[in-house]
Amino acid sequence: MMRVYIDTTPNPNILKFVCDETLTTGALELGKDDPATDSLLAQEILQFPFVSKVYITANFVAVQKTDAVEWEMVADELKQIVNQHLIDGTILMSAQEEDPFTLYVEMTPNPAVMKFVTNKLLYNGIAESKNAEDTAHFPLAKALYQFDYVKEVFVSENYISITKIETADWNELALELRYFLLEYLQKGDEIVGSEYVPLQNPFEKEFIKKEYTDVEMQIKDIITEYIQPAVAGDGGNIQLIEFEEDTKTARMLLQGACSGCPSSTITLKNGIESMLKQMMPGKVENVEAVNG
Structure with a gap:
C-alpha cells in the first residue's frame, strides 16, 4: 500500500x-x-x-x-x-x-470473541467487564463501550479479549478496534485502575472457597501448569470452582473467550477432563462448566 x-x-x-x-x-x-x-x-x-x-x-x-x-x-x-x-x-x-506498543489481532475458538495481543504486559491479573455498567476503575473497558457493538471486555497479561454483539461482523470491526486500542495504549491512558475490584461472577459467590482440599489443590495446580497457558492463548481463562467428592466432578468457571464458546464443551471433555483423568486416576471422573 x-x-x-x-x-x-x-x-x-x-x-x-x-x-x-x-x-x-x-x-x-x-x-x-x-x-x-x-x-x-x-x-x-x-x-x-x-x-x-x-x-x-x-x-x-x-x-x-x-x-x-x-x-x-x-x-x-x-x-x-x-x-x-x-x-x-x-x-x-x-x-x-520508548519501546512502543505493537498490536496484532487473533481469532479465537469463540466466533463472538476477538483477541488483541500486545508486546507488553497490560495487567498482571484478570480484569473483566460484562456490560457498560461494570467499568468501575476499568477505564479501558469504559472507553471500549463507546462502540455499541462491544458486549464484554476481558484483559489479562498482554492481551484484550473483546466480545461483540451477535449482529456485528468482525470483518467490519476488527480493524477499527485495533486502531483504537493501539492509539489508546500508545497515549499511555490507564488500562485498569489501582482500585479495581475483580468482577465477582455469581457462581463465584455461591461456590468459590478460600480454602481448598488436597484434591482441589492438585486440580488447581494441573490447571495452572498445563491448561491455563493454552486457554490464555485462546483469549480466555478457566478456574476451579469446586470439586464434588461423591460424583468425582470438577466444576469450572469459564471466562473471556471461553465463556459461551461453542467448542468449550469439547475442550472440557476431550482436553481438560481427559488430562485430569490421566493425571489423577480414580480421583476425577467428570469436568463440568458452571457457566456455558
Whole structure:
C-alpha cells in the first residue's frame, strides 16, 4: 500500500516525500557526516552517493541530491524506501527508543470473541467487564463501550479479549478496534485502575472457597501448569470452582473467550477432563462448566 506521494520544491535539487501521517512535531536534519541514529530511513538514504542531506519534519521527508543524477532516475526508488519505513515505523526512532506498543489481532475458538495481543504486559491479573455498567476503575473497558457493538471486555497479561454483539461482523470491526486500542495504549491512558475490584461472577459467590482440599489443590495446580497457558492463548481463562467428592466432578468457571464458546464443551471433555483423568486416576471422573 502506497502511503507516500512526491512533491516538488523551489530548489530543483530538493524533493519532498509527503506521508499520510505526521512524522514529528519537531525537525531533524542529517548530512553525510552526521550520525543518523535517530532515523533508520536517513541511514539508508544517506548511503546513496547522490544524496547530500535528509530533512524530516511535519508529515514529509525532504531529500537533497547532488547534480550527479536527475530526479527521474531515482525519485521512485526513494519513494518506495520512504513508504516502507513509514509502514515499519522506522522513519524516526524516538518512538522505538520508548519501546512502543505493537498490536496484532487473533481469532479465537469463540466466533463472538476477538483477541488483541500486545508486546507488553497490560495487567498482571484478570480484569473483566460484562456490560457498560461494570467499568468501575476499568477505564479501558469504559472507553471500549463507546462502540455499541462491544458486549464484554476481558484483559489479562498482554492481551484484550473483546466480545461483540451477535449482529456485528468482525470483518467490519476488527480493524477499527485495533486502531483504537493501539492509539489508546500508545497515549499511555490507564488500562485498569489501582482500585479495581475483580468482577465477582455469581457462581463465584455461591461456590468459590478460600480454602481448598488436597484434591482441589492438585486440580488447581494441573490447571495452572498445563491448561491455563493454552486457554490464555485462546483469549480466555478457566478456574476451579469446586470439586464434588461423591460424583468425582470438577466444576469450572469459564471466562473471556471461553465463556459461551461453542467448542468449550469439547475442550472440557476431550482436553481438560481427559488430562485430569490421566493425571489423577480414580480421583476425577467428570469436568463440568458452571457457566456455558
